Amino acid sequence: MWLTRLNGATLTHLDVSELRLKYVQVVKDICRTISQLPCLKVLHLRSQSGDSLSLYAFESLFYSCPTSLVDLKVTCQISGDVSRYSKDLVVGDWGYDEGPLILRDAPLLHLKSLDIPIMPVEDLEQVFGTILGQCPALESLELPKLIELSDDMLFIIASIGELCPRISTLSFPEGCLAEHVTMVLDALPEQQLRNLCYRHHKDPDPEPMIATWTRHSTTLRRIEFTHAIRIMSSVIQAALTTCEGLEVFSATSHGDLRNICLIFANAIESEWVCRGIRELILGVWVTGSGANPEYMKDESKATWTDNNHRHWDDLGKFYSQIGALTRLEILDLRAVGQIEMSFHHTPEREYFISLNETCFPGLLALEDAEQGKIGYLSKLAGLTQLRELRGSFVWTQKDNSAMIGEQEVDWFVNHLPSLEMATFHWRAFGAPLQMLQLRRPRLRVCVNSS
Secondary structure: OHHHHHOOOOOOEEEEEEEOOOOHHHHHHHHHHHOOOOOOOEEEEEEOOOOEEEHHHHHHHHHHOOOOOOEEEEEOEEEOOOHHHHOOOOOOOOOOOOOOOOOOOOOOOOOOEEEOOEOOHHHHHHHHHHOHHHOOOOOEEEOOOEOOOOHHHHHHHHHHHHHOOOOOEEEEOOOEOHHHHHHHHHOOOOOOOOEEEEEOOEOOOOHHHHHHHHHOOOOOOEEEEEOOOEOOHHHHHHHHHHOOOOOEEEEOOOOOHHHOOEEHHHHHHOOOOOOOOOEEEEEEEOOOOOOOOHHHHOOOOOOOOHHHHHHHHHHHHHHHHHHOOOOOOEEEEEEOOEEEOOOOOOOOOEEEOOOOOOOOOOOOOOOEOOOOEOOOHHHHOOOOOOOEEEEOOOOOOOOHHHOOOHHHHHHHHHHOOOOOEEEEEHHHOOHHHHHHHHHOOOOEEEEEOO
């Protein structure tokens, strides 16, 4: 902090980790220091794991911030125990002969990004009522976990829209009740939300979230669901078919992918309008088993039924949706399905299929009429900006010893000029894959064995 004060006249960014915020003198020294930084724009403070900060100390830190601040993030946990600080954090006595701390009495008119630390619900009302009122220009807000449905919580949610009318980025890194998320989103003006990051999403009713996509269809740029528990397929479909300006869509699960995937029928029902999307991370239930349909073994199509032809045509429609996203830079598609393990003691039990059974039928094979070969790889010809290809990708041909052929190698070299990293299943490993690495030495090829 002494070194920071020496550079106080010009310092604009301060990022300090592993702070022992449980010690009063540490909080005092930080408060005194940041109050003397008139040019400070970005302040990130992170406590050591397990350390907590009282609400009184957090407010002292907040009111010590200079009016120049644009981005404030204090990563810690707020404790309800104030006795440790209330007697020692006296504004007029700060030691070290540095003089008294002068707290700010003006709002933070330039503050655009604020992360609220984890704290008891009873403290949140005070924080939202006083601190948020000091941030009229706030655009990005990271919220702690909101878990109780009470009058206090309703006041907190209403305060966001009333005190911070410019909010366009909302993050729920600790999760939140679905009802609260909906209320917060409803409190924002229409066509204003740009970014939504939500952890542990679990919402059996898709309609409120679909309504959110509609209310912010022209402004939404980033939608991220991390460690999601359940996302209805219709919610994913609505985002892709409603949000024209979407640049990032990511839906990941810590557990069962079957609960957060896009159903094949939804994937092809309507045209995807997010043509400017750069990053797509998504699970898709293409077939019941997740593996290639049996009818694909007859590449001549002589034995195909009407349903087989219809399914193959639908696959082409789905791959065309992907291929039309010509600004894609990162594509992470995971095939989702289930099979019955007949050799198990409980044969009716369903299991996840492993990667050697999981694929997108026909996607990584080139069609060759002369050789009677079917495939849809050419549908991806427009992805010239693609840098990373990840997910459930396995080359499948009649000859299992050549899971990837020379024609596919040529296609990758010629049609995906920006590709830097590609992930394949271990069954694709062999001479053709080595050929791909030889012809594209800067391409990082990852072989997934799980």
